[in-house]
Amino acid sequence: MEEVDIKEIVENILYLADAKDEAMIRNIIVGLYPVDLAEIIHHLNEENSNYIFSLLDAETASDVISELDNISRDQIIDDLDEVRLSEIVDEMDSDDATDLVSDLPDEIAQKVLERIDKEDSEEVIELMTHEEDTAGGIMAKEFVAVNLQSTIDQAIQEIRAKSEEVEDIYYVYVVDDNNLLVGVVRLKDLILAKSNTTVSQIMIRDVVSVETTVDQEQVAKIARRYDLVAIPVVDKIGHLVGRITFDDVADVMEEEASEDIQRMAGIADEEEFRETSILRISQVRLPWLLVGFAGQLVCAYILHYFEASLNQIIATAFFIPIIMAMGGNSGIQSSTIMVRGMATGEIGLYDIKKRLFREIFVSMLNGITCGILLFLVVTFWLKQPKFGLILSSVLVFVILNASFIGALIPVVLKKINIDPAIATGPFITTSNDVLGLIIYLGLITIFIPYLK
Amino acid sequence: MEEVDIKEIVENILYLADAKDEAMIRNIIVGLYPVDLAEIIHHLNEENSNYIFSLLDAETASDVISELDNISRDQIIDDLDEVRLSEIVDEMDSDDATDLVSDLPDEIAQKVLERIDKEDSEEVIELMTHEEDTAGGIMAKEFVAVNLQSTIDQAIQEIRAKSEEVEDIYYVYVVDDNNLLVGVVRLKDLILAKSNTTVSQIMIRDVVSVETTVDQEQVAKIARRYDLVAIPVVDKIGHLVGRITFDDVADVMEEEASEDIQRMAGIADEEEFRETSILRISQVRLPWLLVGFAGQLVCAYILHYFEASLNQIIATAFFIPIIMAMGGNSGIQSSTIMVRGMATGEIGLYDIKKRLFREIFVSMLNGITCGILLFLVVTFWLKQPKFGLILSSVLVFVILNASFIGALIPVVLKKINIDPAIATGPFITTSNDVLGLIIYLGLITIFIPYLK
Numbered sequence: 050m051e052e053v054d055i056k057e058i059v060e061n062i063l064y065l066a067d068a069k070d071e072a073m074i075r076n077i078i079v080g081l082y083p084v085d086l087a088e089i090i091h092h093l094n095e096e097n098s099n100y101i102f103s104l105l106d107a108e109t110a111s112d113v114i115s116e117l118d119n120i121s122r123d124q125i126i127d128d129l130d131e132v133r134l135s136e137i138v139d140e141m142d143s144d145d146a147t148d149l150v151s152d153l154p155d156e157i158a159q160k161v162l163e164r165i166d167k168e169d170s171e172e173v174i175e176l177m178t179h180e181e182d183t184a185g186g187i188m189a190k191e192f193v194a195v196n197l198q199s200t201i202d203q204a205i206q207e208i209r210a211k212s213e214e215v216e217d218i219y220y221v222y223v224v225d226d227n228n229l230l231v232g233v234v235r236l237k238d239l240i241l242a243k244s245n246t247t248v249s250q251i252m253i254r255d256v257v258s259v260e261t262t263v264d265q266e267q268v269a270k271i272a273r274r275y276d277l278v279a280i281p282v283v284d285k286i287g288h289l290v291g292r293i294t295f296d297d298v299a300d301v302m303e304e305e306a307s308e309d310i311q312r313m314a315g316i317a318d319e320e321e322f323r324e325t326s327i328l329r330i331s332q333v334r335l336p337w338l339l340v341g342f343a344g345q346l347v348c349a350y351i352l353h354y355f356e357a358s359l360n361q362i363i364a365t366a367f368f369i370p371i372i373m374a375m376g377g378n379s380g381i382q383s384s385t386i387m388v389r390g391m392a393t394g395e396i397g398l399y400d401i402k403k404r405l406f407r408e409i410f411v412s413m414l415n416g417i418t419c420g421i422l423l424f425l426v427v428t429f430w431l432k433q434p435k436f437g438l439i440l441s442s443v444l445v446f447v448i449l450n451a452s453f454i455g456a457l458i459p460v461v462l463k464k465i466n467i468d469p470a471i472a473t474g475p476f477i478t479t480s481n482d483v484l485g486l487i488i489y490l491g492l493i494t495i496f497i498p499y500l501k
Numbered sequence: 502m503e504e505v506d507i508k509e510i511v512e513n514i515l516y517l518a519d520a521k522d523e524a525m526i527r528n529i530i531v532g533l534y535p536v537d538l539a540e541i542i543h544h545l546n547e548e549n550s551n552y553i554f555s556l557l558d559a560e561t562a563s564d565v566i567s568e569l570d571n572i573s574r575d576q577i578i579d580d581l582d583e584v585r586l587s588e589i590v591d592e593m594d595s596d597d598a599t600d601l602v603s604d605l606p607d608e609i610a611q612k613v614l615e616r617i618d619k620e621d622s623e624e625v626i627e628l629m630t631h632e633e634d635t636a637g638g639i640m641a642k643e644f645v646a647v648n649l650q651s652t653i654d655q656a657i658q659e660i661r662a663k664s665e666e667v668e669d670i671y672y673v674y675v676v677d678d679n680n681l682l683v684g685v686v687r688l689k690d691l692i693l694a695k696s697n698t699t700v701s702q703i704m705i706r707d708v709v710s711v712e713t714t715v716d717q718e719q720v721a722k723i724a725r726r727y728d729l730v731a732i733p734v735v736d737k738i739g740h741l742v743g744r745i746t747f748d749d750v751a752d753v754m755e756e757e758a759s760e761d762i763q764r765m766a767g768i769a770d771e772e773e774f775r776e777t778s779i780l781r782i783s784q785v786r787l788p789w790l791l792v793g794f795a796g797q798l799v800c801a802y803i804l805h806y807f808e809a810s811l812n813q814i815i816a817t818a819f820f821i822p823i824i825m826a827m828g829g830n831s832g833i834q835s836s837t838i839m840v841r842g843m844a845t846g847e848i849g850l851y852d853i854k855k856r857l858f859r860e861i862f863v864s865m866l867n868g869i870t871c872g873i874l875l876f877l878v879v880t881f882w883l884k885q886p887k888f889g890l891i892l893s894s895v896l897v898f899v900i901l902n903a904s905f906i907g908a909l910i911p912v913v914l915k916k917i918n919i920d921p922a923i924a925t926g927p928f929i930t931t932s933n934d935v936l937g938l939i940i941y942l943g944l945i946t947i948f949i950p951y952l953k
Contacts (some may be wrong), residue, residue, distance in 0.1 A: 056851060084726050092851065118847065123682060129746045209693055219671065219730070220652040236688040241661055273755075274536050276672070278730055278750040294748045300750065303725075306758040310765070315830055315838035322842035322853075327859065331866045333836050341830045342871055345823035346878060352819040360816060366811060366818045367804040370934060371797035373822060378793045378927060380901045382786050385766035389759055392776035395570065399508060399544065407779065412782045419794055450617055460538075463643055475830060482822060 053084065059092045066097050075104055083112035089324070093119045099128045107133075111140035114149065120323045123152070131157055135164035140407030142216070143169065144297070147176040168386035176310060184268045185261030186272045187301065188282040191215040194222040197231060197249045201242045204234065206378055219278040223252045230281055230289040258283045260482055263289060268293060269301040270394055309392055312468065313385065315341070315475035320375075337475040344479030348486050355490040359499060365493050368440055369486070375419060376485040377478050378449040380455035383408045384477050387459040388469045401460050405453070412452030416445035443489050450488065451481040507537065511544045512529070518549050524601045527556055535564035543573045543775070551580045559585075563592035566601065568571040583609055586891070587616035593623065596749070598640035598790065599628040604893055610683070628743075636720045637713030639753065640734040640743030643667040646674040649683060649701045653694045657684065671730040674741055675704045675790070682710055682733055682741040710735050713742060715793050720745060721753040722846055764920065767927035789927040796931030807942040810949060816883060817945050820892055826936040827871060828899040832907035832929050835860045839911040839922045853912055857905070864904030869895035891948045895941050901942065 058077060065074045077085060078101065086105070088097040090113065102125050105113060114122060114137060126134070126149070138146050138161055146165075150158050151171055162170040172190040173404035178275075179185025192213045195204045198307045204221050211218075221239060232252030258281045259268050272293070280298070282291040290442045300454050315337035324330055352359065359366050368374075387404065390396030396404060420441035427437030455477050459469035508947050510529060530538060530553065538557070542550040543567065554577050557565060559803040566589060578586070578601070586605075590598045590613055602610045613620040645663045645724060647656045656673050663670075673691060676683035684704030694703045697858025710733045711720050724732045724745070732750070734743040737845075760771050767789035776782055803809065804821075811818050813911045839856065842848030848856060872893035879889030907929050911921035 063659075082727060107772055174635075205692055208689065212689065217687070217730075225866075235669070236692065237664065238694060239658065241664060253576055273748075273751055275534060278747060280667075293752075295730060296725075299725055299747075299751060299754065301756055303756075303845060305772060306762075307757075307845065309757075310762055310837060310841050313762070313766075314833045316834055316837070320709060320838060322838065322845070322847035325859070327862045327866060330859065331870075332861045333548070334831075334863065335867055338827065338830055338834075338871060339874075341826055342823065342874065343828045345624060348822040348826075349819040352822070353816075356815060360815065363808060363811065364805075366821075367801040370800040370804070370938070371794065371823060373825075374793055374797045374931070374934060375790065378790055378930075381766045382768055382790075383927070385762060385768065386772060386774065389762050393755060394760065395774035395775070397842065407777070407782065410779045411782045413788065415787055415790055418783075418787060419790060422791075422794060462836060474833070478830075482826060486822070 055088050055092070057484070058085075059089055062089065062093070062101065066100065074101070078104065083109060085114045086117045087116035087118075087121070087373060090125070091118060095124055099125065101129075111137045111145070112198040115145040118323045119321060126153070131160045131164065135161045138173075139165045139169060141174040142189050142191050143176055144187060146433060147173050150410040151181075152179060179261055179469055182265045183261060184259045184263045184282045184293060186485040187265055187297050188261070188270070188292055188293050189297075190223060192279075192281070192292040193218055193220075193287075194224050194289055195248055197223055197225050197247075199223075199247065199248050200244065201239060201246055201251075202244045202257065204239060204248050214444070217294065219294075220281075221248065221250050222281055222292075224289050228289060229287045230256060230283050231255060233281070240281070254264070256281065258289075259293075260285060265301045266305050269298045269305065272298045274394075305392070309388065309468075312470035313474040317471075332430065341475050341479050344454045344483055347483050351483070351486050352489065355494060358490060361497055362434070362493070362500065364436065365490070367399045369489070370449055371423070372440075372444060373482050373485050374487045375444060376451035376481045379412055379415065379448045380451035380477050380481045381457035381474070383412065383452040384459055384473045387456050388473050391459065391463055391469060398460075399464070405456055405460075408451070408452050409449065412449050416448035420445040420446065433500075435500055439493065439500070443492050447485045448494075450484060450485065454481055454484070504549045507540050507544070510537075513876060514541065514545070514553065515549065518552065523556070525889055530546065530556065535561060536568045538565045539570075539573070540566035542577070543570065547576055551577065554580075554893050559588040560592045563589045563597070567593065569596040570774060570775045572777060578605070582613045583616065587613045590625075590875045591617045591621060593837055594641050594643050595624040597606060599625050603629060629719040631713055634717045636711045636734045636745060637711060638900050638944075639717055639720070639742070639749050640713070640745050641749075642743055644674060644731075644733070644741075644744040645670055645672075645675050646741055647700055649675055649677050649699075651675075651700050653691060653696045653698055653700065656691060656700050662681055667922045669746065671746075672733075673700065673701050674733055674744075676741050682708060682735050686703070686734070704946075708733065709745060710741075712737060712744075713840055717753045721750045721757065724750045725754070726846075761840065761920075764922035765926040766838060769923075788936065793927050793931050799935050803935070803938050803942065807946060810942060810946045813949055814888070814945070814952065816874055816885070816888065817942070821941070822874070822897060824892075824899055824941045825934050825937050826931045827896060828903035831867065831900045832862055832903035832933045833926070835864065835904040836908035836911055836925045836929050839908050840925050843911065843915055843921060850912075850915070857908055857912075860904050860908040861901065864901050866896070868900035871900065872897040878935070885952075891952070895944050900946075902936060906933060906936070 061077060062074060081494060093101060097497060102110060138149060150161060153161065162173065177260060191214055193208055193215055195207050219236065221234045222230060223234060225231050232254050233256050234248050234252045238251045257275045257277060258270060261282055261284055277292045279292045281289055284290050284294060311319060316333050317336040318333045320330055320333045387396065423444050424437045424441040427440055428434040458477055459473055462469045513529060515524060542553055543552060544675055554562060590601060600612060605613065614625065633689045643666055645660055645667055647659050660670060671688065673686045674682060676684050684706050685708050686700050686704045690703045708725045709723060709729060712724060713734055713736055731744045731746045734745060736742050763771060768785050769788040770785040772782055772785045839848065875890040875896050876893040877926060879892055880886045910929055911925050
């Protein structure tokens with residue numbers, strides 16, 4: 050439904066841009082949400098998207114920029130002079146402003162920082178000191194905090210004072226005289242409290258917070274675990290320094306899931322879905338293709354090594370694909386469950402041993418099922434029950450081995466602090482291909498005398 | 502950090518349970534969050550987890566049950582009589598209560614519904630009429646709504662009246678005399694407004710809402726798109742009937758991502774990460790293994806068909822794995838980008854043509870790179886430059902074909918309303934294996950005369 054609307058609006062805008070009817074275009078875009086404007090800009094060519102963007106006031110422009118994908122954003126920013134850029138950055142929340150300024154060339158970033166509000170530029174400079182993928186790197190400085198001794202009325206006054214700067218307020222944080230985070234007040238409780246009570250009387254004391262250095266994936270896990278709309282961020286000592294809201298947590302979740310999925314498919318670095326550079330896409334995909342290439346050369350060598358066996362029973366070659374593919378598929382199933390289960394936290398390091406045993410039993414069951422089928426096929430197709438028996442035993446063994454490897458490698462990687470997803474897909478598939486082939490041809494060679 | 506804590510607590514509880522020191526156990530569990538209690542219960546054996554659960558008051562017990570994974574939950578529920586069950590359900594939010602009651606055997610569900618608050622049971626019965634994976638199926642009836650003519654004071658009174666029932670309030674919804682949703686008021690704006698104004702003066706009129714029948718994946722997309730803490734749910738006519746909060750949206754996101762990842766790995770139905778039944782796990786994994794099995798039998802037949810070519814140049818067999826694997830890997834990369842990009846909405850049906858062309862160019866580039874490498878290997882290893890040339894040309898062609906198929910199939914599936922993830926992984930790998938083998942052996946057979 051939405052997508053059709055966007056398409057229609059894009060078409061109307063193209064028509065009006067041709068007719069140079071700026072008034073009508075303004076009329077259309079004024080009622081749109083920033084995210085919809087961003088979507089429209091993404092679908093326009095460079096000239097038109099820059100034109101539409103130039104019609105936006107600084108506040109809308111800042112919201113739209115925060116919603117744009119990186120590719121469209123870079124293109125829009127390239128077109129802006131530092132005056133317009135500074136106006137836009139001035140309107141942004143500190144986290145979005147920091148993302149934008151970090152992406153600018155140093156010289157322009159410097160100029161923009163000099164032009165914007167002093168308080169804002171100090172915030173941006175502070176936020177830039179944190180690693181990108183940590184709590185400090187994704188937090189914003191826009192929050193409402195009051196002292197422990199404040200009354201309800203004072204808290205409300207503070208909300209009023211910060212109202213313009215902090216668009217969405219969910220909690221009021223409570224700090225002591227040293228700015229240490231000591232509690233949190235939900236707006237609902239603030240509304241229901243009597244005006245002469247103090248915040249310390251209605252605050253929740255057991256506050257879940259994260260330190261600035263915590264990895265963003267961990268932040269998302271904690272926020273999700275305790276269902277927090279916003280999670281406060283503290284420094285090493287416990288001073289309140291920022292907050293991360295649920296929408297940023299959701300962004301992290303989506304980003305991490307996409308990253309995991311891509312890594313499992315053998316895409317080395319994250320590929321932007323809207324990436325347009327063929328070279329860049331090739332670059333992120335080629336490394337694991339080459340690892341696979343090297344692994345398969347090993348397979349070619351193994352086949353060469355067992356040439357005599359292949360020559361003696363040519364049917365051995367027919368079943369190479371089935372043996373390798375069944376091992377590969379089982380390995381991917383096992384590794385996927387482990388990688389995803391560990392990523393969502395549903396499989397803890399605590400449960401590993403039980404899980405590994407379960408994988409062995411499951412693959413035994415599935416291996417035997419497929420083995421029986423293969424035995425029947427070879428017996429009735431090739432009329433070689435002896436060969437069928439050996440072949441199907443090998444299949445069971447290969448599936449068992451592949452599943453175990455598939456389940457084990459992610460655990461090992463996790464233990465040595467490598468993201469299990471990164472090496473799981475192509476690494477496991479390739480190792481299973483090599484191992485499967487050795488097992489297959491090795492056992493066949495041993496059994497050849499009994500087949501004659 | 503957390504996980505260590507949980508482990509320690511579990512060990513302490515085991516020790517105390519042995520010593521039958523109920524007072525100390527109560528002492529430990531009273532300070533814990535429901536989600537942590539759920540984690541602990543997951544790690545205890547049946548007897549101990551039922552025992553710990555029996556120590557919880559009805560309110561905590563209801564929160565803990567909502568946090569448990571399905572496996573542990575079913576085990577806990579089996580142990581409860583209908584009196585205790587009713588107490589617990591009475592304390593639950595309507596959406597969680599509905600989930601629980603739906604899972605009970607009909608007879609017990611009936612008894613529980615008779616015992617709980619009439620209003621609550623009516624809500625549960627209404628919620629049970631909606632499909633599980635729709636907005637209606639995941640919404641809760643706990644929300645605060647006031648009439649258009651209400652003053653700020655009246656809105657605050659309504660919040661107070663609903664305060665116990667609705668744990669977390671983010672917005673007050675505004676309805677007209679016919680209960681049609683016409684606006685939404687943020688608590689922040691409520692706090693800052695003068696008490697004699699009406700809600701209609703401060704409400705946001707352009708409310709984003711979803712209909713009860715909208716698929717949960719779509720609900721999550723809309724809530725994410727507009728960064729909504731809670732999204733109101735309306736019936737066909739526009740009456741306000743429920744709300745879905747950000748935490749449920751995040752659950753949907755995580756569930757859908759896990760489902761996609763599993764489907765792409767060839768796991769037919771969703772496998773619970775904590776599933777203990779070997780038979781059940783085998784059941785969800787076997788179908789796509791068997792599809793792969795069938796496909797690989799076709800491969801065996803193709804090899805059998807080309808037996809003469811294989812016999813003439815045995816080296817042809819050595820390179821079967823590399824041709825098939827490189828096609829398979831490229832196909833998975835392309836399909837993964839398409840499936841995930843469409844799932845997150847970053848690749849719209851609008852962008853498809855451009856994306857397909859991009860995939861062709863990328864795979865051409867990567868194919869040629871791998872092809873050159875293969876040519877060098879065959880030339881210097883086997884000293885057969887002519888064979889190397891043919892082999893590497895075939896490789897380029899197979900990679901190109903596999904990527905194109907990998908990118909195209911998800912789009913076709915999406916167009917005919919089948920989840921692209923479901924058939925993507927094993928389906929594409931298997932088709933690419935079959936096609937790759939036919940291309941490889943077909944072309945080699947054609948070129949054999951020139952190799953002699």
